[in-house]
Amino acid sequence: MGPDWRWALPQGVAAPGVPIDNGMSTAKVELGRRLFYDADLSADGTLACAGCHEQKRAFADGNATRPGVHGGAGRRNVPGLANVGWFTKLTVADPAITTLEAQALVPLFGERPVEMGMKGLDSELARRLGSDRCYRRMCARAFPERKGRIDTASVTAALAAFERTMISYRSAHDRGVLSSLAQEGARLFDARGCAACHDGPNFSDMDYHRLEPVQAPDPGLIEQTGRAEDAGRFRTPSLRNVVLTGPWWHDGRAQTLEAAIRRHPVAVADADMPALLAFLDGLTDPDFVSDPSLSRPDRACGRRL
Structure with a gap:
């Protein structure tokens, strides 16, 4: 863990496992939160992670399936994200995906179905984020060991860190x-x-x-x-x-x-x-769906988004 990170967990609940190469830090979580709500992570700039994972629905969707950016039909129902940091299998039918970092690649670059449509656009993703001065600052704080490099690995690492804070134990x-x-x-x-x-x-x-x-x-x-x-x-x-x-x-x-x-x-x-x-x-956690730390940020780098 980063020296500034402290888990806020109920008594008796152990912290989720965290990959050794993606330790938690406040800066990383803040970056991941902003990325989660940013539609620039999709091919045409219309779909953010939060477009399918709505906080008021416990980060599910409300539709049977959700079409991707190119209009293709969705394939499976969007799951909620409560406590995903503790999940040992991250999709409903692929046992090989066992980390949040790996799972983030599925909506970003997957083709069956196409969701965010970024297959082959890794450099474009880096260009979009790198053109934003605030993103450059946030990445530098979140990944000092990478010298703030902006790439797919940084994006998925930050998203995973934010998702590990989606904690729901107040039902x-x-x-x-x-x-x-x-x-x-x-x-x-x-x-x-x-x-x-x-x-x-x-x-x-x-x-x-x-x-x-x-x-x-x-x-x-x-x-x-x-x-x-x-x-x-x-x-x-x-x-x-x-x-x-x-x-x-x-x-x-x-x-x-x-x-x-x-x-x-x-x-x-x-x-x-x-x-x-x-x-x-009785398994509903009202605090989870109203927690401001999980909602769309309205400021970054001291300025309103």
Whole structure:
């Protein structure tokens, strides 16, 4: 960690792992925050990371899938980003991507689908940011060991540092103040076997499961592994702030949380659904979606943006 960085974490919560070559610092987080909200990171200057990850939706999107800068259809539902610093797998169907630094390359340069459309435009990205005097100053402070070099590695490192500050541990569940109905829902959640996959502090086992027949055109994990048994398998999503991150499932086809639950091969009686939904609502962290340190910055280098 940088000498000026201190994690603000609840008692009993250990800091997330940080790559040895990308230690945390206030300057790096500030740079990453500005980059996260900057549409210049897309080919045509129309789409920022925050264009798909909205704070009011716990950094999800609100659409089933999101088209990229060239108008091509999105492929998968945009996930929320609460506590991504603790995730050991960073996409729903690619086990090779295990760091936030590597994941940032997917929306920036990916082609299936095209999101921000920067494939082949690394030098243009550096030129855009380097033409801004404030960005030059921010990069110099964030990366003194690189002499402030502005390139793709600096961009993804700063974005990852900012994303590691997306910490959400202030829900009613975390504070032990669930309503009686939500407490009943928590008991049902365990009794119905939901916690078998949605376990741990972020309600995900970070493993891959098939819960329904393979849906074309997205066969899931098999694309990366080539193993027939991986067809239709996707990583378990976190349930933190889940009521804010709809529509749900990897394809966004569940328009209500109840519909998302019903797609699971687990029988839930109609009479039990209100309690289960109340428990899921109790995983919402209102501080997370209103935290000004995670919102779009209005100043940089002492000047209004």
